[in-house]
Amino acid sequence: MTAVAGARGGLKAHQDSIRLPEDELVRDLRDILGAKLVAYIGSVKETRAVRQWADGERKPSSEVMTRLRHAYHVAALLAERDSRAVVQAWFQGMNPQLDDVPPARLLREGHVDEAAQQVLAAARAFAAAG
Template structure:
């Protein structure tokens, strides 16, 4: 359980920067499942996710950026919600994202726009449920 701070999400942000890619991917896989992590990472096989987590294969730097952002959002939500709720949130249609699933936004849109939009939607979910 993360330490509560006066700035929600600060610990998640710091961890998203400090953790090694394998640790980021393992945590995402534990909460979201390998299939959703593969989707976020733009690969078809969950084997790639396992290999990324083990360190026997490396994702591109762009994929690592997307997965770090995904981790930040996931860890922020996980502080307050169950893993199944967090996974559902990533996959569900989100009214704050024009009824597009956060995972799809993170995968398909430019990360400079997608990251802040998804983070804002996650903060709203935390604040308002």
């Protein structure tokens, strides 16, 4: 029963990561992680780009949007149980399940699908440990 509850706990995060329009997803991700961390994951140097994505003035590349959708999935999953400050710290801190690589760095620099799977598995483990 616990496995089912845990899986359902992340269902909304997963659905939203797929269904939300790009600008809304970026706004929500920025609300959880902050503009600087979203810019870092999105491989841009200025938070102005994040604001432009959130306002619909500019679109990120498809690869960057994929990374942001994965980041949103993980951030929303963690935000169901923890504060924004904890989620931000989790994304930026060294993670033993990821060979001490911060999840944000892995999402930014890793192969997008592989990195997303690894980061999501680490997030689920963190959320389950509670």
